[in-house]
Amino acid sequence: MSNFIVIETGGKQYIVSSEKKIKVEKLNAKEGDNFTFDKVLLAVDGESVRIGTPYISGAKAEAKVLRQARDRKKIVFKYHSKTRFKKKKGHRQAFSEVEINKI
Numbered sequence: 001m002s003n004f005i006v007i008e009t010g011g012k013q014y015i016v017s018s019e020k021k022i023k024v025e026k027l028n029a030k031e032g033d034n035f036t037f038d039k040v041l042l043a044v045d046g047e048s049v050r051i052g053t054p055y056i057s058g059a060k061a062e063a064k065v066l067r068q069a070r071d072r073k074k075i076v077f078k079y080h081s082k083t084r085f086k087k088k089k090g091h092r093q094a095f096s097e098v099e100i101n102k103i
Helices: none
Strands: 003-010 012-016 021-024 034-035 039-043 048-049 061-070 072-081 085-091 095-100
Touching: 012 021
Parallel strands: none
Antiparallel strands: 003 012, 003 039, 021 095, 034 061, 039 048, 061 095, 072 085
């Protein structure tokens, strides 16, 4: 088994290991800043597995914010046949791309 942890951020859970790049919900940090994820739900180190209740105290993941951007536009289209009802909306979600340095 390899070394990885499960972190929680933005209401979602991510499996991360060292030097992995992930896109997460927008963080309050500037590009190039370091950020610490301290909500660790599970930690696997070789054969030992630690499970948090709900979080593991003292466990954290250090990451570097690579960029802040917005995702591609998602189209939300609602349509009812025979009633002339059409509604088209678009949405672009903000995200942060981070690289995990150390777990």
